[in-house]
Amino acid sequence: MAAGVAAWLPFARAAAIGWMPVASTPMPIPPQDKRKAQDGLIILNVSGTKFQTWRTTLERYPDTLLGSTERDFFFHEETSEYFFDRDPDIFRHILNFYRTGKLHYPRQECISAYDEELAFFGIIPEIIGDCCYEEYKDRRRENAERLQDDEEMDMNNDVTPVNLTFREYLWRAFENPHTSTLALVFYYVTGFFIAISVMANVVETVPCGTLPNRSKEMSCGDRYALAFFCLDTACVMIFTVEYLLRLIAAPSRCKFMKSVMSVIDVVAIMPYYIGLVMTDNDQVSGAFVTLRVFRVFRIFKFSRHSAGLRILGYTLKSCASELGFLLFSLTMAIIIFATVMFYAEKGSTATKFTSIPAAFWYTIVTMTTLGYGDMVPKTIVGKVFGSICSLSGVLVIALPVPVIVSNFSRIYHQSQRAEKRRAQRKTRLARIRAAKIRGTNAYMRYKQNGLLIDALEEEAGQALVGKAASPPFESQHHHLLHCLEKTTNHEFVDEQTFQANCMEISVVNKSGSRTSSLSSSPHGLSSCCSRRHRKKSSFSLPSTNNQELSTIQIRERPVSNSRSSLNAKLDETMPLKCDEAYISPSMVRLSAPVATSSDDASTATTTYSQSNIVRVSAL
Amino acid sequence: MGALMVIFSLQPKQRRKTTDSVEDELELSAVRHRPEGLEQLEAQTRFSRKELQILYRGFKNECPSGVVNEETFKDIYAQFFPQGDASTYAHFLFNAFDTDHNGSVSFEDFVMGLSILLRGTVQEKLIWAFNLYDINKDGYITKEEMLDIMKAIYDMMGKCTYPVLKEETPRQHVEVFFQKMDKNKDGVVTIDEFIDCCQNDENIMRSMHLFENVL
Numbered sequence: 097m098a099a100g101v102a103a104w105l106p107f108a109r110a111a112a113i114g115w116m117p118v119a120s121t122p123m124p125i126p127p128q129d130k131r132k133a134q135d136g137l138i139i140l141n142v143s144g145t146k147f148q149t150w151r152t153t154l155e156r157y158p159d160t161l162l163g164s165t166e167r168d169f170f171f172h173e174e175t176s177e178y179f180f181d182r183d184p185d186i187f188r189h190i191l192n193f194y195r196t197g198k199l200h201y202p203r204q205e206c207i208s209a210y211d212e213e214l215a216f217f218g219i220i221p222e223i224i225g226d227c228c229y230e231e232y233k234d235r236r237r238e239n240a241e242r243l244q245d246d247e248e249m250d251m252n253n254d255v256t257p258v259n260l261t262f263r264e265y266l267w268r269a270f271e272n273p274h275t276s277t278l279a280l281v282f283y284y285v286t287g288f289f290i291a292i293s294v295m296a297n298v299v300e301t302v303p304c305g306t307l308p309n310r311s312k313e314m315s316c317g318d319r320y321a322l323a324f325f326c327l328d329t330a331c332v333m334i335f336t337v338e339y340l341l342r343l344i345a346a347p348s349r350c351k352f353m354k355s356v357m358s359v360i361d362v363v364a365i366m367p368y369y370i371g372l373v374m375t376d377n378d379q380v381s382g383a384f385v386t387l388r389v390f391r392v393f394r395i396f397k398f399s400r401h402s403a404g405l406r407i408l409g410y411t412l413k414s415c416a417s418e419l420g421f422l423l424f425s426l427t428m429a430i431i432i433f434a435t436v437m438f439y440a441e442k443g444s445t446a447t448k449f450t451s452i453p454a455a456f457w458y459t460i461v462t463m464t465t466l467g468y469g470d471m472v473p474k475t476i477v478g479k480v481f482g483s484i485c486s487l488s489g490v491l492v493i494a495l496p497v498p499v500i501v502s503n504f505s506r507i508y509h510q511s512q513r514a515e516k517r518r519a520q521r522k523t524r525l526a527r528i529r530a531a532k533i534r535g536t537n538a539y540m541r542y543k544q545n546g547l548l549i550d551a552l553e554e555e556a557g558q559a560l561v562g563k564a565a566s567p568p569f570e571s572q573h574h575h576l577l578h579c580l581e582k583t584t585n586h587e588f589v590d591e592q593t594f595q596a597n598c599m600e601i602s603v604v605n606k607s608g609s610r611t612s613s614l615s616s617s618p619h620g621l622s623s624c625c626s627r628r629h630r631k632k633s634s635f636s637l638p639s640t641n642n643q644e645l646s647t648i649q650i651r652e653r654p655v656s657n658s659r660s661s662l663n664a665k666l667d668e669t670m671p672l673k674c675d676e677a678y679i680s681p682s683m684v685r686l687s688a689p690v691a692t693s694s695d696d697a698s699t700a701t702t703t704y705s706q707s708n709i710v711r712v713s714a715l
Numbered sequence: 716m717g718a719l720m721v722i723f724s725l726q727p728k729q730r731r732k733t734t735d736s737v738e739d740e741l742e743l744s745a746v747r748h749r750p751e752g753l754e755q756l757e758a759q760t761r762f763s764r765k766e767l768q769i770l771y772r773g774f775k776n777e778c779p780s781g782v783v784n785e786e787t788f789k790d791i792y793a794q795f796f797p798q799g800d801a802s803t804y805a806h807f808l809f810n811a812f813d814t815d816h817n818g819s820v821s822f823e824d825f826v827m828g829l830s831i832l833l834r835g836t837v838q839e840k841l842i843w844a845f846n847l848y849d850i851n852k853d854g855y856i857t858k859e860e861m862l863d864i865m866k867a868i869y870d871m872m873g874k875c876t877y878p879v880l881k882e883e884t885p886r887q888h889v890e891v892f893f894q895k896m897d898k899n900k901d902g903v904v905t906i907d908e909f910i911d912c913c914q915n916d917e918n919i920m921r922s923m924h925l926f927e928n929v930l
Contacts (some may be wrong), residue, residue, distance in 0.1 A: 116922040118861075593875070
């Protein structure tokens, strides 16, 4: 919890006097401060720079070096100050954390030096305040990436370990061609054949002059069909061998087959094989011709050879949402203008704007300021809207291209930051919740320790063990929470125990043989045990406790905390029965209904119920 | 067209920025309060000089402007009770500390209240408690006022308690309280009834001395 409010603990404790007149049970004894909190000045000498602060300031965070007894190791007797051989510039921020409760990250400091100082002084970096947390995380990520890149470079430059299997050796050769001469040769050969194949595809379609017995001009592909076929076969064989070798060598075949490069490889060689198995049928030759288009995808195989192409691909992929939005807005504009133009030109005769989709072509050509002139509006209204279309096209495309580019990069970064902030907010809330849970868990542990010590004291008849060395602030805060428990006569339990209790109660209720038919309480309840409470009246509270306890004892519950504390609590209340002097008239009323319900209760539970009655009505 | 849409989407953010800056200006011109001198406070309260120094340092650290408003008060008090909702009780507490009812608790109010609670006689403490329960400060504690206070106290326990908190528990508690305190059964508790009853109750008397060595 924020130790800035540690100074307000005396106020909170004093305000607890407001609970005293309404308390149900007597208050627990406050913790004895064995040593009065000396509020003296501490001198911290960090490499010659002297810092001074109050002792209580440092003790706000008892789980750090400066706040705990660990600092005694650094005490310098001669000068009666604490000496640390660390960086004073960074120490300034660490000391400010104690003073203000917020840890800041200075932008000019090196991230690893800062991390080292935090680790030395026992402060976890998650405490860094929101103002500096993003910067810190960014710097940290950059640093981690740099380290990783360094590692990868080192790995790549390593001398080949001799005990690689053939498969691993092959994969390594494919991924890093410069590791061995054979890999390099293979790399260049495949590159050469990709180029050859692409050029062959291109040259195939060039007209090559006419044959003597044909009137039409033929393309080179048709004229030298056999040559081109052999070339194609050779290329495809090389590509197939390469693909199969990669498939064999891949460490994870499924992952390899799903990767983009392997898909490109398959698409590049498929048309050839499909063409082989298909007969020279006129019906399917049209489809076959279409398949040949896919051969152009072989050009993408170059991306294995060029890092630049890969980076372009990654950039496009990462900007996909922005590009999609741009496309969407353009589509909207196109549809709007196409519709307008179509209806504007509907009246004119022999118009080319036969339908709205036909008008799309006009809109696109006009907006991108191409203006082929194959479709032009003839009516005045059409011309007016046509000019608006071309002007807005200029606005959309020509003017803000740089603005859009920078806008998109800014929006992209902003949305990334918003996403980061949203994610950080979740982790921040989780941290806060964890801190709260830590606080309550600390209290539960304190209770257990306290009860354990009480039990020991009873057994030994003397205080063997002093209260565990918890700092005075913690013990006083726990005492305050204990007072609240005593005032309301209810105990704090942790979340799991509470859920477990509720589930147990509902299960018991379902199999309930002990449900008494007392008057039901009419209130709708917000607690999860409402179903049960509607059946029982409030006065049967003691017996319902028994049910819980007895069921807890019967079933082997793994939650030992609650059980031990419950059992211990019972032991605690037993002596109360004898000590309680005042039995108010209200207790007489209580005993009557309990007697009826405890008919089917065992003797043990009756004693429990009596002790519980004492607890409830101890006024 | 896309650029137009982008430009339109940017505008609301700018508008938000201008309203934020207006609020920032208001905050800057917030009240700064300086307490009376140390000697005067020493004379008015039962704290020693050193104790006042410690109190003020803590106070000023959390509230640099010198006064606590109700929101800050609720935040601070809520930090001590992480499991439940301390805001209602903190509201009543704030009203009890804010003796001049000006909506903020200055250091003098704070230290006067603490002086009564920590160093006052039992009589004074009981009067302070009565003042806390008497929400409308009319000199009588009615069942409704007591029920509000009781619900606020039970709210601080939160949901995860053993035994499970039921809705009529505060009401029952109030009944028990009135049984004990309301001697003439007129449905309200006056200050004399309250003080008489508490002085006859050993437990309450003992608990009044509980926090004497807090500071």
